[in-house]
Amino acid sequence: MTKTADKLPKGVLHPLTGERKFSLARYQPSGDTGYFVQHYWIVRWDLRGQEPYPQTLIAYPNVNMIVEPDNTRIYGVARKTSAHLLLEQGWVVGVKFKPGGFYPFLQKPVSTITGGSLGFEELFGVRSGPFEDEVLQQPDDERMVKRVETFLDERLPERDPNVELVSGMVKAIQDDRTVVKVEDAVRLTGMNKRTMQRLFDRYVGVSPKSVIQRWRLHDAAERIDRGEVRDWLDLSVELGYYDHSHFIRDFRSIVGLSPEEYRQKR
Known part of the structure; x- marks a missing residue:
């Protein structure tokens, strides 16, 4: 699993503040998954004893799947900025699909989820709880990403x-x-x-x-x-x-x- 630069990308608003509040790691996909996925990403934060921090960005034209406790969902492209409120301590794992790369999974216009989201179970037909636990309880970033990639590998659609x-x-x-x-x-x-x-x-x-x-x-x-x-x-x-x-x-x-x-x- 190849890790890329940790620098915050364009679109993250007020990145100088963000760098003090959270870290971002990105990993390149491997094998057939790379046809659909641009990269995986992991955000970690430790704000214990501090005010919550709203991580805000001007969204890229990509669909993202975000794995987090009790709320794993697939998010369409945001119409305006998108934000994630960081509280206490934690981490989330994301899949950033290539522009166009999510359509073969969805099999209907991606515009139908623009500005909204889709439930994990609704798309894949399996409960999110066991998947979240298995991913987020892995001992390091690489193994969390690998578990997500294995899940996708087993459900890859035909190439379009x-x-x-x-x-x-x-x-x-x-x-x-x-x-x-x-x-x-x-x-x-x-x-x-x-x-x-x-x-x-x-x-x-x-x-x-x-x-x-x-x-x-x-x-x-x-x-x-x-x-x-x-x-x-x-x-x-x-x-x-x-x-x-x-x-x-x-x-x-x-x-x-x-x-x-x-x-x-x-």
């Missing part, structure tokens, strides 16, 4: 070639910073706009426009957290917005704060 197609498109949009609107994604991928929108609805759960917006806001939040932003107009232009009022509106609609309010909280 659209998983690779959609995952590749999402990564291309992420990597190419000139993609600032859907028409740019159409140019980059060569796919018909309507076809792309239908694919994203079925396999990703959110529209191409939403995916592009999330990457831009990830960049914005990261720059604000680093203290690199001096002028909102300059930042909005760099991110591909026609005017900074549109950028501020997008930021507030997702984060719940204006960029300036977010900077002040930093």
Whole structure:
């Protein structure tokens, strides 16, 4: 089981505070599971004697399964930010599916769970309690991840070639910073706009426009957290917005704060 960097990813809001409150470890999938899963992750925290901490992030366009005591569920892509309240001491294990990678398990449009969640038993037909105990009581991270992967390995659906197609498109949009609107994604991928929108609805759960917006806001939040932003107009232009009022509106609609309010909280 290969462990990757522990650095908090883009999208985690106020990461300098978060690094003092919790740790994140990520592990790469192995074998056939890697066709569907982007990585596994484990968050640990010890806040005994401290105030609870709401870990908040601008969600990536990925479905996640989170294994935690008495509440193992599969979470669709959040419409705005997503948050997990960290109390006392504990840990959770997550499966981050590739964009499109959860559709073969669900076998219906992933948009049907966007902004919501799906019960573990509802999807897999087994009670979550024994699975949670078996995973969370393992003596180390690697064995917890291995137990989750073994469970998935035993229930892998048939490969769907659209998983690779959609995952590749999402990564291309992420990597190419000139993609600032859907028409740019159409140019980059060569796919018909309507076809792309239908694919994203079925396999990703959110529209191409939403995916592009999330990457831009990830960049914005990261720059604000680093203290690199001096002028909102300059930042909005760099991110591909026609005017900074549109950028501020997008930021507030997702984060719940204006960029300036977010900077002040930093």
